[in-house]
Amino acid sequence: MKRIFLLSGENLDMAQAEIQALCPEKPKSFKRVDNVVICDTDFMFPRLALTKKVYDFLFEATSKNLNEKMKKFDWNEIYDKNFSLKITNAGSIKFYEKEATLAKHIWNQVHEPRVDLKFAQTKIEIILTEKKIFVGKLIYETITNFRMRRSHLRPAPHPTSIHPKLARACINLTGLPRGKILCDPFCGSGGILLEAGLMRFKTVGFDIDDGLLELAEKNLDAFKAKGFRLEKHDSTKLPEDVDYVTTDLPYGRSSKITKKLKLLYTDFLKSLEQNLKYKAVIIFPDFIDHKPLIAKTNFKIEKEFSWYIHKSLTRNIVLLSKK
Numbered sequence: 242m243k244r245i246f247l248l249s250g251e252n253l254d255m256a257q258a259e260i261q262a263l264c265p266e267k268p269k270s271f272k273r274v275d276n277v278v279i280c281d282t283d284f285m286f287p288r289l290a291l292t293k294k295v296y297d298f299l300f301e302a303t304s305k306n307l308n309e310k311m312k313k314f315d316w317n318e319i320y321d322k323n324f325s326l327k328i329t330n331a332g333s334i335k336f337y338e339k340e341a342t343l344a345k346h347i348w349n350q351v352h353e354p355r356v357d358l359k360f361a362q363t364k365i366e367i368i369l370t371e372k373k374i375f376v377g378k379l380i381y382e383t384i385t386n387f388r389m390r391r392s393h394l395r396p397a398p399h400p401t402s403i404h405p406k407l408a409r410a411c412i413n414l415t416g417l418p419r420g421k422i423l424c425d426p427f428c429g430s431g432g433i434l435l436e437a438g439l440m441r442f443k444t445v446g447f448d449i450d451d452g453l454l455e456l457a458e459k460n461l462d463a464f465k466a467k468g469f470r471l472e473k474h475d476s477t478k479l480p481e482d483v484d485y486v487t488t489d490l491p492y493g494r495s496s497k498i499t500k501k502l503k504l505l506y507t508d509f510l511k512s513l514e515q516n517l518k519y520k521a522v523i524i525f526p527d528f529i530d531h532k533p534l535i536a537k538t539n540f541k542i543e544k545e546f547s548w549y550i551h552k553s554l555t556r557n558i559v560l561l562s563k564k
């Protein structure tokens with residue numbers, strides 16, 4: 242089934258890659274127009290971090306032929322009980338049609354038309370982008386409240402924990418399928434493990450610091466995450482094979498630490514090469530050039546994104562698989 246994905250806008254390339262990673266097979270069709278992806282697929286949409294809404298694709302139009310296409314479309318095919326029509330401006334597009342005028346095309350055609358602006362069964366949206374207009378029936382709207390799970394609001398807060406939305410997107414970029422385990426070898430207070438746990442994946446977390454492992458346990462318990470295992474290990478020597486990895490590497494800022502960090506990352510990557518079964522998403526700080534470190538391994542960079550945090554930190558998000 243062809244769907245429309247309305248991306249949430251923090252990082253469009255990464256949002257697109259998240260959808261692609263979660264498609265169970267290569268979609269027959271795939272295109273991105275501004276902040277909208279059109280793709281033939283089906284999966285558990287609530288997993289998505291960087292998509293706001295998902296629709297069944299009905300048709301595409303231009304501002305010139307929209308009325309004509311609205312009139313011609315067979316609304317009875319997709320109509321259920323009652324409807325609403327909303328214009329979603331996905332850019333800052335000038336558009337002069339009124340919702341009520343466009344809704345008349347549906348009203349005039351369906352057998353027992355009824356409007357319910359709040360709780361309609363058939364929610365039709367006209368999605369405006371710079372290049373095209375897409376018309377879809379809303380099937381999923383994100384309700385995951387990432388803001389409420391930000392580190393400082395958890396029972397065991399820690400300043401190094403990444404934003405839950407970013408954590409979830411990075412897990413999804415690995416494509417982590419049902420039945421496989423997610424490992425965070427530098428798990429800290431458990432932010433990444435928590436998102437994986439909330440998506441009902443089993444997780445394994447390692448950290449060198451007992452105190453951090455205790456914080457992680459508190460956080461995971463508080464959110465009732467099930468099926469996690471936390472162990473104290475030095476992840477430059479991973480103790481076992483791991484299916485999928487998502488991790489935010491430790492970092493400091495002084496030059497002495499930078500030298501040490503390069504060594505730590507190199508040793509970790511070497512150990513990961515021996516133990517990774519499928520894919521890994523590693524988050525590097527931008528002040529360390531990760532490319533030469535990865536070049537020394539048997540990993541290939543499948544995809545790479547940067548995520549701006551503040552003027553002195555951008556995170557480089559790197560998807561690795563074996564060559």
Ligand SMILES: C[S@@+](CC[C@H](N)C(=O)[O-])C[C@H]1O[C@@H](n2cnc3c(N)ncnc32)[C@H](O)[C@@H]1O
Nearest residue numbers: 402427428429430431432448449450475476491
């Ligand atoms: C950036 S933090 C991870 C934050 C984590 N994602 C969270 O949500 O809290 C990095 C973590 O790596 C741990 N660490 C540093 N060196 C390590 C090593 N050699 N092996 C395992 N963990 C290590 C630190 O104790 C720290 O908790």
